[in-house]
Amino acid sequence: MNPSQPTQEVKIPRILVVDDMPDNLFLMNGLFEDRYQVIQAPSGKDALKIVMSDSPPDMVLLDIMMPDMDGYEVLRRIRQHTPTANIPVIFLTALASQQDERLGMDLGAVDYLTKPVDPELVVQRVEAHVRATAHARRVEELSEKLARHLSPASWERLFYGAELEAIRFEQKQQTVLYAEAAGASNLSERDRDSFAAEVEWLATRHGGVVDRFVDGAAVIFFDEPGPCVRMAMDLQRSANELHLRMGIHTGICDIGTFRSDYEGRCTLIGIETGLAAKVAATAASGSIAVSPETYVLVRDEIQTDTSGCLLTEEFHDSDLAQICLTPTPQKGEHVLSTFAGLGL
Incomplete structure (x- = not known):
């Protein structure tokens, strides 16, 4: 592409x-x-x-x-x-x-x-x-996705009760960050909770929304690609012990919003999360792969802000990833991480 x-x-x-x-x-x-x-x-x-x-x-x-x-x-x-x-x-x-x-x-x-x-x-x-x-x-599509994440009673109320009328969908361009840890199935419960807390904290800091209805990975979506790339860099630095593989992709997303158990929630449906996962699969351990659709939007920003990267690799023969970034691990005030010590 x-x-x-x-x-x-x-x-x-x-x-x-x-x-x-x-x-x-x-x-x-x-x-x-x-x-x-x-x-x-x-x-x-x-x-x-x-x-x-x-x-x-x-x-x-x-x-x-x-x-x-x-x-x-x-x-x-x-x-x-x-x-x-x-x-x-x-x-x-x-x-x-x-x-x-x-x-x-x-x-x-x-x-x-x-x-x-x-x-x-x-x-x-x-x-x-x-x-x-x-x-x-x-x-x-939302019903099929949430069936794996909601309790049977909550799912029944949402799709066969009064809450069905409150389901809304919005179609807009979003930049999706997909992050998965090497050997995620072997992480302790403490490490998984710490990782989830770090993702929530950094998403709030960078203006992203965490999709809590995804299996085996962290998914965060943003209105703008720049904050998404910056969060990925911060998360990779603060959680370097997990050897994360990340993918970033920009596309038109369907965002479903609904109420479940008296709480407002949202999730992505459609193919964009899967595309971000495919981009992540091209990244080396500890690296961030950026799709061509995202790279065209943040190319100048990335080229002027890669001093903190160990590696900046461009791909010329891939439709999935345009560039791969590996940030230098950092601790302390630079990242302001609540995640220090995970895995130690």
């Missing part, structure tokens, strides 16, 4: 419009091209090829009366195929009878709109379903 490239953008939903009439495809493209990535299919068979591909759409706008395969049959096949069964489908058709609508809804359509279309109504309905579908997918 070229380090001069900007960080990734928010994912734009992909809408598949299926209609055998070119004028209708043109109309739908004009309505949604500024909001979504619009894909078109002139027949039911072409639509199924797209839906069953490795890059299925996030939603389908589907005509019913088409010559080769009608929309009802297209929807049946979408619902029968497990990987595509939950893709929301909206019928957009000239069939306006209650019987036709009932059949479409019984087959699993999320909405049924009739032609001639009201453009404003179509946009409103599609946007509402896009938001609802994205929220439902995030809730499901």
